[in-house]
Amino acid sequence: MSAVLPEHPEFLWRNPDPRRSYEVVIVGGGGHGLATAYYLARNHGITNVAVLERGWLAGGNMARNTTIIRSNYLWDESAAIYEHALKQWEALPEELDYDFLFSQRGVLNLAHTPQDVREGVRRVNANQLNGVDAEWLNPDQVKEFCPIVDISPGVRYPVLGATLQPRAGIAKHDHVAWAFARTADEHGIDLIQDCEVTGFLRDGDKILGVQTTRGPIMADRIGLAAAGHTSVLAGLAGLRLPLQSHPLQALVSELLEPVHPCVVMSNHVHVYVSQAHKGELVMGAGVDPYNSYAQRGSVHVIERQMAAALELFPIFARAHVIRTWGGIVDVTPDASPIIGATPLANLFVNCGWGTGGFKATPASGWVYAHTLATGRAHPLNEPFALERFTTGALIDEHGAAAVAH
């Protein structure tokens, strides 16, 4: 028996014990934390870095998202940071020497009402002015691009057109995390799992380090990258942030023959669908309305999402739901992230990505690494500072871009 078992694959990273101090400590070993570690090494030559993860690497929202990557946001600030991410996605498979199945198969955002059409056309124009690839498709062109979409006029929410971003697509999320982790580890960065932060070491308003379940760790700069649990962590430092944590659910079907050539999103009926390389249909919904940390949501949200998907794709009628799950997303009042300094010296936050964090992973890591390395914001994350809630310079992506990220 043992003769036929394959060799254990190579480990992609070490499993080190924490040292007493580091130049930079990142709290949270998900996609954004790992990307930040990688770019600290790549862009700034800083490798005296630890990533602390309370569970296992990339076991939170990085394992739970619907893997959609696009940059067709309305506002300049958003388009800039997400387009920077998309450019990195295009370069990363070679740069990290890891084929994480990044597939630029195109994303359609459907319009179902005259107002959807106006907003879609406006967004296409805004995207083109910002150098983001975008096209407006009429219903026949939608049908040509994605033959399984029902464009007949008699349905409850008829397809009146769609925006198309051809360079958008999907990637294999776990492999993205492993690619960042392997390269960060090769640079000597310590990825420390099973290490929960339980408090902060401080001198007045200056943060000196973190208390963890594996002992105290000192650091010159500390960056939180803990998504849905950011409020809990910040609370340990006495910091209140404009965040609310909600469940966000998704589901997959059984493995099916390739039928769905692209990604289809619809804000109006709140569903987004793609087909993974293996063959599962992957669908996501909107957030559950109530605050939660339970990593599960209510079934009527799934039911509504399935009803919408069925009307758009009658061919899915015989597909079965195999798994549903939920992640916890941290949502800000303007649905844009918060990246930058806090009122406490040496403590930085990267949070509030809400339902759209996966696509931003490389840019989030890029600008957060810059912020942690220099103590100042990168031009791309300057508009996303915590102060915008006091100054009023919000980046209101609610309804402006696709709500269902």
Place this chain on the structure above:
Amino acid sequence: MLLIPCPWCGDRDETEFHYGGQAHVAYPQSPDALSDAQWAEYLFVRDNPKGEFAERWCHNAGCRRWFNLVRDTATHQIVVQR
């Protein structure tokens, strides 16, 4: 789906309700006197605990009245009606 005890109608499905977020957030006594930071705190910052949370619900598809609950955000258990 949550089963929510409306104080006037009894236990009803979550789909009959609208969520209202944190309870007991009072409108500032003298809004003109607030600094920008205080105004931002009132407008944008709410508690976000992992654990018990006092929150508002409106029974939209029933009596249409607002009421408060304490619910545990880690377990979804409704702890007490207030």
